[in-house]
Amino acid sequence: MGPHGLRGRRIPRAARDRDGRARPRVRRRPREQPHPALRPGRHAPRELDAVRPAERRVLRSSRPHHRGGLGIGRRREPRLGHGHSHRRRGDGRRARVHSLSVGRPARARRQRRRVRGRRPRRQPLRRRAAAAAAAEVRAGAAVITRRDVLRGASAAAAVLGPPAVARAQGPLTLRFKTIPDPDGWAPNLRLKGDWLVFEVGDGVLSGFGEASHSNADARCQEIARELFATHYADFALSLESLARKEREIAALAPDFVTATAFSGLNQALYDLLAKRERVPAWQLFRSGAAPFEALPLYTTIQRALRARTVEDYTTILREVRAQGFKTFKCAPFEAVDGPERAVEKAAAGLAMLTRLREQSPDLAMRVDFHERFRPPDFFAIVPELERLQLDWIEEPFAVGPAYGELRDRTRLRIAAGELFWGRARFAELAERRWCDVIMPDVKHVGGFGPLLDVLKMGAGRIEVSPHNPSGPISTAASLHAAAVFPELVRSLEYSFDRMQTRRGTGERIEEGMLLLSDEPGFGVAPPA
Missing domain, CATH: 3.20.20.120 (Enolase-like C-terminal domain)
Structure with a gap:
């Protein structure tokens, strides 16, 4: 028996023994526990193409495929596999994978790797031209050291300032400030008082809101403390969470002082959110x-x-x-x-x-x-x-x-x-x-x-x-x-x-x- 075998087909060199005869094929026994996603009689999905071929051969049914009208059946693949290869083609692009592809026998894959290793890999003309141009650029470019990179990063940090998201932000806290208004206490004024400011901070940044002219600043501060502890102490600040909280509060019918306290807190939270994002407040809603x-x-x-x-x-x-x-x-x-x-x-x-x-x-x-x-x-x-x-x-x-x-x-x-x-x-x-x-x-x-x-x-x-x-x-x-x-x-x-x-x-x-x-x-x- 020569290199062409008994049936006249040429036997690949990797499949011959020392005397040139065809080596006997040795099949491995399938695992007792196949891949959990495989089911007998069903088509193996595309993501299971990498499962061991012998395992899928055991579980494949001999009944025809459900797409019988297309003439596709469940057949045992030939020695060198069938369909399109899941390996990369010579030009570097990934070849199409047949929907019924189940891989190749191990011997054919080894032979394919040997042959691919002996021949030069082909490259498209476009890719070769791009590689040549890149080589020219690299040849003429100056060498950039790690020190140069660090210097450039420090210069950029000096220009751009601190990072957009401040670190070590803690839980929200509430404080009050009063800006004196010398014109705010005339007896004929409808709304009297100084400018009352709420400050909501996170340990790094602070947002400010105004709650002036409630005609009861002390009571407004007490109500604000209660509202903050109830609604905002563990608040995850974002546009979405603020909108949800506003819908929740909008259903209420607060008195004038409570409405003023709610308003001051809401202003401070939007101011704080915009400062975290490092944008003016209007840019939270308009680009x-x-x-x-x-x-x-x-x-x-x-x-x-x-x-x-x-x-x-x-x-x-x-x-x-x-x-x-x-x-x-x-x-x-x-x-x-x-x-x-x-x-x-x-x-x-x-x-x-x-x-x-x-x-x-x-x-x-x-x-x-x-x-x-x-x-x-x-x-x-x-x-x-x-x-x-x-x-x-x-x-x-x-x-x-x-x-x-x-x-x-x-x-x-x-x-x-x-x-x-x-x-x-x-x-x-x-x-x-x-x-x-x-x-x-x-x-x-x-x-x-x-x-x-x-x-x-x-x-x-x-x-x-x-x-x-x-x-x-x-x-x-x-x-x-x-x-x-x-x-x-x-x-x-x-x-x-x-x-x-x-x-x-x-x-x-x-x-x-x-x-x-x-x-x-x-x-x-x-x-x-």
Whole structure:
């Protein structure tokens, strides 16, 4: 028997013995416990192609495959295997694997490896050209040492600053700070007090939120401690967890002080989250370049007044004009202290507005009435207000169906909603068209996230101008909310800073415009 065997087929050199005869084939006994994923009579999945061939041969059924229409049966493969090889082809790409491939006998695989080792491996022309070009680059390139790499890394760290995620962040903690407001205690003010700031820290970073003007700062701090221990002590801070918590809290009907405490905590958590991400707060919700460089402000002068005389108003308006503001808001109707003789008592306020209009024809004027009137009494003074060409009238009486009648009686714009909680009341105002401008306050609406919900609700339906006779923290939070929805917010309220007490907080105002900071978070902090 020669090298061609008994049947005339040539026997591979690896299958011959020393005398040139064909070696007898020795089959291994299959394992007693086959692969657990194999089942008799079923097709072996593709991921089992690497299982020992003898093991699969034992478990393969002789019945035809379920795809009988294709003429595919369960047959014993020939000596050198069948189908496509699962090995790599000569050009380096992986060959297709037949769906019914079960591998090759061990002897054929050994022979294949010997033959592949003796012949040179072919390479496509494209790959050879790329290798030659890479060799030229390597030959001309300078040698880079480990010291060079370390120097470059240290230089990059100096430019980029600390890593984005701070290390060793601990559990959240709550502290309180108070920024004195020398203008916050006038007896005629509706909302009195200093600027109360909540600081939520994690041992590395701190986020700030404002909870001013609850008219009960001590009680607001006590409620905030209870709410923080209940809802945020073991809080995993993320946008998703904040949204879930906001939906949970939105169903509540808190009193005004509790709503203010919730709002301060929510602002601080968003500020902290943005600082962890090392982005301005508005970039948590909007990508790309900043939507604007600055937002127009209108300044409320009511807190800066002392004697509330004509001379006092005149002096303040001169300073307002000097600081570059184009619009101001006042509330000269403190004499209306009840429903009795309200129209008669309103005469002093109307006279003051007339003088202000004569002295400042170049400034737009907005008037806040603080719900001092009943609807019939206010309807009586509407013609006098229209003669003054006011930019808007704000909350003349409690929000309700009478606002619809007021809109029918006047062409003046109406603003309302400065102390509402959540988005439901604002949605009612927009749906029934009771006013032209809604005024959510980040300190009372529920915080930064709920303020964004109100802005989203008002998109394409109504103008939004956040209420904000407050400190630098809530001002910055309102600014970043406006940056998320720049097409909705045309102006932001600003408490006139006659005493320059806001310096050192990071707040920047130029010519009556509040500049949008690119610092992480809200970009401001209470002075040390």
